[in-house]
Amino acid sequence: MFRQLFRTKSLDAIMHEAENPAHQLKRALGSFDIIMLGIGAIIGSGIFATIGTAVAGDALRPGAGPAIVLSFGLTAVACAFCGLCYAEFASLVPIAGSAYTYSYATLGELVAWIIGWDLIIEYAVGNVAVAIAWAAYFHQLCEGIGWHIPAWLAVDYRSAAQAAEAALKSGGQVDASLLLPLEAWRAHPTVLGIPVIFNALAVGIVAVITWLLIIGVKESVRVNNAMVVVKLVILMFFIYAGAQFVRPEHWTPFMPNGFSGVWVGASLIFFAYIGFDAISTAAEECKHPERDLPIGIIGSLVICTVIYIAVALVLTGMVPWQHLGVADPLAAAFAYVHSDVSAGIVAVGAVVSMTAVLLVFQYGQPRIFFSMSRDGLLPAYFSRVHPKYKTPHITTFWTGVAVAAVSAVANINEIVELTNIGTLFAFVLVCAGVIVLRVKEPDRKRAFRTPLVPLVPILGIASCIYLMMGLPAITWIRFGAWLAAGLVVYALFGWRKSRLSGPAT
Numbered sequence: 001m002f003r004q005l006f007r008t009k010s011l012d013a014i015m016h017e018a019e020n021p022a023h024q025l026k027r028a029l030g031s032f033d034i035i036m037l038g039i040g041a042i043i044g045s046g047i048f049a050t051i052g053t054a055v056a057g058d059a060l061r062p063g064a065g066p067a068i069v070l071s072f073g074l075t076a077v078a079c080a081f082c083g084l085c086y087a088e089f090a091s092l093v094p095i096a097g098s099a100y101t102y103s104y105a106t107l108g109e110l111v112a113w114i115i116g117w118d119l120i121i122e123y124a125v126g127n128v129a130v131a132i133a134w135a136a137y138f139h140q141l142c143e144g145i146g147w148h149i150p151a152w153l154a155v156d157y158r159s160a161a162q163a164a165e166a167a168l169k170s171g172g173q174v175d176a177s178l179l180l181p182l183e184a185w186r187a188h189p190t191v192l193g194i195p196v197i198f199n200a201l202a203v204g205i206v207a208v209i210t211w212l213l214i215i216g217v218k219e220s221v222r223v224n225n226a227m228v229v230v231k232l233v234i235l236m237f238f239i240y241a242g243a244q245f246v247r248p249e250h251w252t253p254f255m256p257n258g259f260s261g262v263w264v265g266a267s268l269i270f271f272a273y274i275g276f277d278a279i280s281t282a283a284e285e286c287k288h289p290e291r292d293l294p295i296g297i298i299g300s301l302v303i304c305t306v307i308y309i310a311v312a313l314v315l316t317g318m319v320p321w322q323h324l325g326v327a328d329p330l331a332a333a334f335a336y337v338h339s340d341v342s343a344g345i346v347a348v349g350a351v352v353s354m355t356a357v358l359l360v361f362q363y364g365q366p367r368i369f370f371s372m373s374r375d376g377l378l379p380a381y382f383s384r385v386h387p388k389y390k391t392p393h394i395t396t397f398w399t400g401v402a403v404a405a406v407s408a409v410a411n412i413n414e415i416v417e418l419t420n421i422g423t424l425f426a427f428v429l430v431c432a433g434v435i436v437l438r439v440k441e442p443d444r445k446r447a448f449r450t451p452l453v454p455l456v457p458i459l460g461i462a463s464c465i466y467l468m469m470g471l472p473a474i475t476w477i478r479f480g481a482w483l484a485a486g487l488v489v490y491a492l493f494g495w496r497k498s499r500l501s502g503p504a505t
Helices: 011-018 030-042 045-056 063-092 100-106 107-142 156-167 175-187 202-213 217-243 258-272 275-287 290-320 330-335 341-373 393-407 412-440 455-468 473-497
Strands: none
Touching: 011 100, 011 412, 030 217, 030 275, 030 341, 045 063, 045 107, 045 258, 045 290, 045 341, 063 100, 063 202, 063 258, 063 290, 063 412, 063 455, 100 107, 100 412, 107 202, 107 341, 107 393, 107 412, 107 473, 175 290, 202 393, 217 290, 217 341, 217 393, 258 330, 258 412, 258 455, 275 290, 275 341, 275 412, 290 330, 290 341, 330 341, 341 393, 412 455, 412 473
16 A cells, blocks of 8 residues: 555656546647746735735734845745756646656556646635735726726735734724724725625636636737736836835844844745746646747746845835735835826736736636546546637636635735645655655756756755744645645545546546
8 A cells, every 4th residue: 555655657658658648638839938937926915915924024923124125035946946946847748747756657546636736725725815915906097087996895904914903902092004993994884793704806807807817828828928018117117116215224224123133034935936846737738848948948047036135125215114014015015105107007906927827827727627527536537628728727717716716805915825825845856756756767868958967956945944943833824734635635636546546437
């Protein structure tokens, strides 16, 4: 039985099954599309929202302050190590399963199942956080142009409203950033005494993205490319316009909470980098995956890191770091210097940016389910391809339903931390897989080779674990419970139905 749990699937078998016309995706993407997908996935709610908490901290953990630029650097180094490992695997196994497929070929079926189940946290659960943040920004944008949408239909208000209520009860002042959540908390209607809590905006944007992904990957990529151009223009605008309001004294002290603040900041701001690995799920739809995927992964990481550090320097130079613990820090920075028009422009950019992230993450998750179904670990129903659009429409539809349902009621802070730990765990297994495959199949042709193996993968593993240790204990508990639930599903279905157990069923 132990041997069955850790049975591996040969790379040749994986490639052969992917050539079956009934389960084959359309190859339509080039290197430019892949880089744009990467930027579309990476630049989103992390830089437009999470950076505020990473800089200012919260009641329980210190923020990085102006040293957030070091947090970005620390996280970028960890992602670079992992990105090099992803690039080798993606060029070697150009299949739509990402880390799940890589683990199946190197670490065994049980580990592959765990990583496939874990990737749900990164893509689907991560998209819940992005949808909630999108709804909040869109609500602010609508209010700015005179379109009133009840706050209880658009704002993730629970934790913030509870903090405001606690402040009022203790006789303290309520921060301005908590006024809208407090309004939502007090204004929501009830039915038979039950509070009506429904983030309709989050549900709506997920529904639109799901429809777009079902009708075709190339159409989705065209929309993504347009949104990436907009978000890059907006961030360049923020850097250029914000630089005029920078006051160097705001950078002093540079590291107000010591290195512990930088560490916590890096653990939180990691959410701003989640997405570069989503590129690997497009492997089966690349025209030349052995070339395009490494270029896309490394290229998008480098471009985004340079932009992030520039934005962080300007942001902390515009506003005292203690004032940045809000949901929309970039727009709030312009409001702080009384440049309301610029704040509105940034809000538009945030909505477009997070729409692109939703698109790419919602693109990635169905392809994980698609690969797991093709291997027999999930029902065959999930590996169906639309006869006209050649997309995994079944998994795309049900992923959309699940993300929309959870985003309607979820709390964004808990979702972000859970997403971070799940993604870091996936990165650890990919780095380990590169070492294992170099030992098992050293002579296999590799279009891209991770340099300095095993040093680079080991550094990737160590840096990811280091960032995971910066997350709170409750996040580890939730993550453990999620993995335990996944093992139950595997024991009841995947272990018996796996194609490695016998003929497909």
